[in-house]
Amino acid sequence: xxxxxxxxxxxDIVYFDNGATTLKPRCVTDSIVKYMSRHTSNIHRGDYxxxxxxxxxxxxxxxxxxxxxxxxxxxxxxxxxxxxxxxxVVFGFMKKxxxxxxxxxxTKSEHASNVLPWLKLSEEIGIVVKYMDLNDEYxxxxxxxxxxxxxxxKVISIAHVTNVIGDxxxxxxxxxxxxxxxxxxxxxxxxxxxxxxxxxKNSNIDFLSFSGHKMCGPTGVGVxxxxxxxxxxxxxxxxxxxxxxxxxxxxxxxLKEVPIKFEAGTPPIAEVIGLREAILYLESIGMDKxxxxxxxxxxxxxxxxxxxxxxxxxNKKSDSGILAFNINDVFAQDSSVYLNHYKIFVRAGxxxxxxxxxxxxxxxTVRCSMYFYNNFSDVERLVSALExxxxxxxxxx
Amino acid sequence: MDSNLRRQVILDNYQEPMNRGLVDDESYLKVNTNSxxxxxxLDFMMLVEDGIxxxxxxxxxxCAISTSASSIMIRSLIGxxxxxxxNILINYKNMIAEEEYNSDILGELxxxxxxxxxxxxxxxxxxxxxxxxxxxxxxxxNENNE
Numbered sequence: 001x002x003x004x005x006x007x008x009x010x011x012d013i014v015y016f017d018n019g020a021t022t023l024k025p026r027c028v029t030d031s032i033v034k035y036m037s038r039h040t041s042n043i044h045r046g047d048y049x050x051x052x053x054x055x056x057x058x059x060x061x062x063x064x065x066x067x068x069x070x071x072x073x074x075x076x077x078x079x080x081x082x083x084x085x086x087x088x089v090v091f092g093f094m095k096k097x098x099x100x101x102x103x104x105x106x107t108k109s110e111h112a113s114n115v116l117p118w119l120k121l122s123e124e125i126g127i128v129v130k131y132m133d134l135n136d137e138y139x140x141x142x143x144x145x146x147x148x149x150x151x152x153x154k155v156i157s158i159a160h161v162t163n164v165i166g167d168x169x170x171x172x173x174x175x176x177x178x179x180x181x182x183x184x185x186x187x188x189x190x191x192x193x194x195x196x197x198x199x200x201k202n203s204n205i206d207f208l209s210f211s212g213h214k215m216c217g218p219t220g221v222g223v224x225x226x227x228x229x230x231x232x233x234x235x236x237x238x239x240x241x242x243x244x245x246x247x248x249x250x251x252x253x254x255l256k257e258v259p260i261k262f263e264a265g266t267p268p269i270a271e272v273i274g275l276r277e278a279i280l281y282l283e284s285i286g287m288d289k290x291x292x293x294x295x296x297x298x299x300x301x302x303x304x305x306x307x308x309x310x311x312x313x314x315n316k317k318s319d320s321g322i323l324a325f326n327i328n329d330v331f332a333q334d335s336s337v338y339l340n341h342y343k344i345f346v347r348a349g350x351x352x353x354x355x356x357x358x359x360x361x362x363x364x365t366v367r368c369s370m371y372f373y374n375n376f377s378d379v380e381r382l383v384s385a386l387e388x389x390x391x392x393x394x395x396x397x
Numbered sequence: 398m399d400s401n402l403r404r405q406v407i408l409d410n411y412q413e414p415m416n417r418g419l420v421d422d423e424s425y426l427k428v429n430t431n432s433x434x435x436x437x438x439l440d441f442m443m444l445v446e447d448g449i450x451x452x453x454x455x456x457x458x459x460c461a462i463s464t465s466a467s468s469i470m471i472r473s474l475i476g477x478x479x480x481x482x483x484n485i486l487i488n489y490k491n492m493i494a495e496e497e498y499n500s501d502i503l504g505e506l507x508x509x510x511x512x513x514x515x516x517x518x519x520x521x522x523x524x525x526x527x528x529x530x531x532x533x534x535x536x537x538x539n540e541n542n543e
């Protein structure tokens with residue numbers, strides 16, 4: 001649906017790399033071009049007309065994001081993306097609030113951005129990073145979460161939807177468990193917020209991170225949504241203009257309130273304005289409709305791929321539009337180069353979830369990740385290319 | 398070069414690469430290498446005695462281009478003097494970079510003379526040569542330190 005809004009789809013391509021980044025609709029690029037060509041200005045410092053327009057859009061984006069994920073606008077911090085959001089939580093908040101021996105529970109299917117900051121913090125202050133067990137489908141069950149918690153567990157940090165398997169975690173129940181056990185609950189929403197309804201408040205999430213470019217927005221902007229009281233206790237990682245009330249020669253200074261204190265320097269104004277437009281656009285389609293459409297496509301793709309003998313699928317059951325597979329005995333990168341020959345864009349690799357190899361026993365997969373603008377014809381083109389993949393080396397060599 | 402022949406040489410070396418599998422021998426130089434442009438990850442090891450490359454071995458997961466190029470490069474270098482090997486490596490890298498090179502000394506490695514048409518695969522074609530170059534560099538350092 002809505003294919004006409006995406007100039008890149010005017011070309012004869014099938015874009016199945018939405019887990020990496022999504023295409024941008026005209027309304028998003030138009031809003032950025034308009035800012036850059038019609039009302040260029042910085043924010044918070046101008047009294048002239050262009051600045052007033054820009055300021056209004058920038059501030060309104062906070063309201064739009066808050067409504068989109070059911071949070072309060074003062075809980076919305078603009079960042080450069082999910083990675084920065086998680087790093088801000090780990091080094092701006094957790095570093096102050098955790099001590100040696102405290103346990104952080106993650107899983108082996110987390111993205112590098114939800115593993116490495118914790119490993120670094122472990123090096124710095126001696127927290128213990130533990131991996132909760134996954135089931136036979138490589139999914140995290142609520143039962144596994146319950147079993148993993150000990151009196152030392154202080155944080156659970158997981159993706160709502162993982163980026164290789166695409167399993168959807170029951171964040172609402174896990175959030176309740178965290179609340180009952182005084183555990184901070186951090187959710188990586190990079191693969192969920194663009195594809196389904198996310199409910200920050202009702203899922204009892206303490207910190208929610210996501211990126212603009214995976215949801216039809218521009219690169220360079222992301223969001224950290226944090227509970228207001230926790231954000232007040234969090235230190236900025238970056239200091240400078242725009243985030244202080246005053247600073248004096250006697251070394252005294254005062255920072256602005258949350259969330260402004262986390263946005264030092266000139267923020268990515270064009271990108272924030274683009275993100276606003278992207279969210280309004282997604283809302284106009286409807287998140288439930290987006291999720292439902294992706295699931296129909298995935299179901300259709302699986303039914304077709306199951307009929308091809310030399311294809312192995314790793315995540316038939318997961319409830320998202322991500323499918324990880326391999327052509328048997330073919331290195332994933334050769335497969336993606338082969339599909340590119342048919343103008344089908346997928347991703348090959350470990351998808352930044354390097355430790356997943358411990359679970360599936362393979363290091364690389366082809367990943368097909370869908371969005372609402374994909375259609376049944378896209379799926380058929382992928383299937384058709386894979387059906388004739390016995391001649392893959394004639395094509396790629 | 399005929400494209401069918403080119404494809405067949407690459408495919409043969411991918412499916413049955415030369416010297417795949419490492420050995421447990423401390424006298425070998427070792428290096429792990431991966432490419433920023435792709436997802437290959439290979440280990441290489443090399444034995445040099447009296448200025449002659451006696452053996453090179455490799456193992457790991459990699460695509461058809463990386464694997465076959467490793468195999469062909471290994472076959473091209475074993476038995477060569479370090480200086481001759483360096484000369485082959487320089488000319489091979491120049492070929493991949495679309496710069497001037499001497500095709501006469503590259504032998505089978507000439508099958509990659511059109512890899513520049515697939516820029517995203519240049520890194521794959523260069524994986525083994527970078528690894529071997531690194532080991533030869535270490536060899537030079539070791540000798541200077543002695």
